[in-house]
Amino acid sequence: MELKRVVVTGLGALTPIGNTIDEYWEGLVSGKSGAAPITYYDTEKFKTKFACELKGFEVTDFIDKKEARKMDKFAQYAMVAADEAIADAKLNLDEVNKLRVGVIWGAGIGGLETFQQEVLNFAGGDGTPRFNPFFIPKMIADIAPANISIKYGFMGPNYTTVSACASSANAMFDALNMIRLGHCDVIVTGGSEAAVTIAGMGGFNAMHALSTRNESPETASRPFDGTRDGFVLGEGAGALVLEDYEHAKARGAKIYAEFLGGGLSSDAYHMTAPHPDGIGVIAVMKNCLENAGLKAEDVDHINTHGTSTPLGDVAELKAISEIFGDHAKKININSTKSMTGHLLGAAGAIEAISVILAMEHGIVPPTINHSTVDENIDPELNLTLNKAQKRDVKVAMSNTFGFGGHNACVLFKKID
Structure with missing residues (x-):
């Protein structure tokens, strides 16, 4: 069969160097470092005391406080980036066939902070199993695309790919093939992660995977440099709207690029x-x-x-x-x-x-x-x-x- 052409019509980003696509690109071109001392918890006893956290991000600027409390950070980040990408694509939600719009997302870990907090709460108690009723739905990795589809009513394929750091590239490739084969017209894809936590940093430190350049965090991520000593953990999300080329052309969508393969x-x-x-x-x-x-x-x-x-x-x-x-x-x-x-x-x-x-x-x-x-x-x-x-x-x-x-x-x- 002849494969359909697939194009990118929407982008969204929430990163340590910019909270929108425009800010992200400005940060990239200017060579901005997103690394700084960790603000989320006391790092005194940790080998690595810095990471690439989001800057100036308040989830309630984007999501109702009551709804945000039902989501782990990784799912909040997913929603914010997806919202930007969908708005950027200028999809007409009243005209698009929602049965042919999917959400395929990537997450290497999922709700790590939620899991960490619930275990700490239990360990600090009297042994009575008191857990947040949203513990499981906040933690599971597939909840990010679920939340996106629920908000927008997208009823096509909906799942999360989990392959560690390759997760969102896997998700994009799956989305490409879904559209190529004619199963969908549009797919929101990408990935999110929120692992700058006690457990995340402690676990990667135990593996000796992280840089320990605490005296100069902004220079610690130094790929290809002879003095590199490990990676710097970051957090955030990226989202892309992928679309059948003919579908995009028919509605006059802006096309960023063609997704040729993976x-x-x-x-x-x-x-x-x-x-x-x-x-x-x-x-x-x-x-x-x-x-x-x-x-x-x-x-x-x-x-x-x-x-x-x-x-x-x-x-x-x-x-x-x-x-x-x-x-x-x-x-x-x-x-x-x-x-x-x-x-x-x-x-x-x-x-x-x-x-x-x-x-x-x-x-x-x-x-x-x-x-x-x-x-x-x-x-x-x-x-x-x-x-x-x-x-x-x-x-x-x-x-x-x-x-x-x-x-x-x-x-x-x-x-x-």
Whole structure:
């Protein structure tokens, strides 16, 4: 069967460097760091005392206080980003066939703060099981798309993909295929995460995964730098409205980009470490190019997974060199996690949005905080270091890789 073309018609973002799409893009281009000392709890006894929290965000500016209390932060973030994307797409809710509009969302963990608080409350009590009646619906990862569909009456496919840091890229790829195959006209997709909590920070610290650069939080996320020492945890959400091209064209929608394809693979190697030879990463990028019907030399820009970990950054860049050969040196490669930190299940969504905006504006955001060369990284690669670069981006790729060896890759093209 002939696959339908899929386009992006709406964007929404809630990030540590901007609470709207426009603010997010301004933060990216200016090289703004979202890292700062944690304000949510006392960090005195924690190894890492900083993260990329949202700034100036009040949920009651967007959601009624009574309704907000029924949601964990990750679901609140999802709702805010989705609202912006749906408004941006200018969907006519009275005319769209809601049976053919779905919500496919990504979350690596879900309601971690809710789970943490309920356990702490129980442990601090007399043993009587007193739990919030919203404990379970606030915690479960699938509640984010459920809330979005309930608000808007979208009755198409509705679920959450969970593949650690690849979760929202998985969600986007599923959404792409749903529309490609003719099952839906429109899908709201993306991801959200709210893991800057006692349990989240404590757990990642126990794994020695986080940077401990407490003396200089704003420079701690430093992908590809020779002194990188781990990732910086972030929070927030990204949302995209995907639409059948003919459906979008018929209603006169603004089209940001065409969603050409995606790829999935598994390292099948280790619980947390990447395969040292990048086999799974090579496979996922090959899969993505094949799925999109493009050649390696067609790609202008890659937003890497680039978490600022000693092993992961090198493995990914070696895989890029393996796939793209000499053309790798002509690609603008970057890692926006240098600014936003690592949003876990929301990373794929906000980074896909970054490459879409790079195409729209002709600017590739920088990889900030680079000062020391890593001799294990090819010096001829253009890592877009420290300053944004102008570039006519026609085709852009975004990589996301998750604990457990989950790899996902998505690819977008400027609309003809």
